[in-house]
Each structure stands twice: as C-alpha cells, then as structure tokens.
Amino acid sequence: MPSSDSIRRVLVATDGSARATKAVAWAAELADRYQAELHLLRVVVPKIGTAPGAAERDQAHRDEVTLRQEAEALVGDRGRGHVAIHEKPAHAICQTAFDNQIDAIVMGNAGMSGRKEFLLGNVPNWVSHNAPCTVIIVNTETEEPAGWRKLLKRG
Numbered sequence: 001m002p003s004s005d006s007i008r009r010v011l012v013a014t015d016g017s018a019r020a021t022k023a024v025a026w027a028a029e030l031a032d033r034y035q036a037e038l039h040l041l042r043v044v045v046p047k048i049g050t051a052p053g054a055a056e057r058d059q060a061h062r063d064e065v066t067l068r069q070e071a072e073a074l075v076g077d078r079g080r081g082h083v084a085i086h087e088k089p090a091h092a093i094c095q096t097a098f099d100n101q102i103d104a105i106v107m108g109n110a111g112m113s114g115r116k117e118f119l120l121g122n123v124p125n126w127v128s129h130n131a132p133c134t135v136i137i138v139n140t141e142t143e144e145p146a147g148w149r150k151l152l153k154r155g
Helices: 018-034 054-078 089-099 115-120 123-130 148-154
Strands: 009-013 037-044 079-085 104-108 134-138
Touching (some): 009 018, 009 089, 018 104, 018 134, 037 054, 037 089, 054 079, 079 089, 089 104
C-alpha cells in the first residue's frame, strides 16, 4: 500500500452517468483515505469541424463550478473541478493529470469489453498506457460480465 503522503491528488473523469458515479464514489473514498485532493473532470468533445465559442466556454465555466461543488460535497475544501474541451477524451484526461500533478486516476471500465473495443481501443485502455501516474480501473458494470465463468473454467 502506498505511504500516506504518496497520494496527494486523485482525478476521476465523469459524465454524470450512474456508471461514472460509481467511479467518482470510489475516487472519493480513495481521496478520503489519504486526505488527498479530489479532482472531478468533465471532458466536452466539440462538434466536428467547429471551434469552441463563447457559449461553449461559458457552459464549461458553469460545469467547472458545479464539478467543484460536487467534489467539495464529497471531500470538503480538498475538492476541485475541471472541464476540458478536447476531441480526444483520453488525451484530455492525461493532460489534466499532468497539468495538476495527479498521483492517481480512477476510471470506470466502460467500453472495455468485446472484440471491437479491444481492436479499436477505448478511453480507459489508452489512459492506462499513457497516463503520467497510476491508473485504477474500477468495475462499474451493473451486470456480471458475459463469459467470465467460461474463462475461469479453462484456467
């Protein structure tokens, strides 16, 4: 287990979905355990062929305030909120982690099953291979993963 001063900042990306909320809860518990800052991130993907304008920047600012308030509700004054506007969410997560000297990124496992996702890649996979820090992937599935019992029997 890491020493108490090795995890000072925890980042979790969220879109507000039920699955993302599970990852946020996990990250908040980790942040509490180490008395670390909790950084909530929302990545906004701009529409193809458009640059973010004033309306998008205003919305991003409002979302950042909301995320900070949510983080503060979870961990008090150690809560932080961020919004990144980027066409590649995985890149935005890694850049935010780098910019804020994050020690651990917590992510849900959304999009990590199936042959298509394996071949095409997904956000948690890309982040786990490119992040500047430790990445913790939380099982946010609501149902038992298909086929796992078969894999265990082959063992």
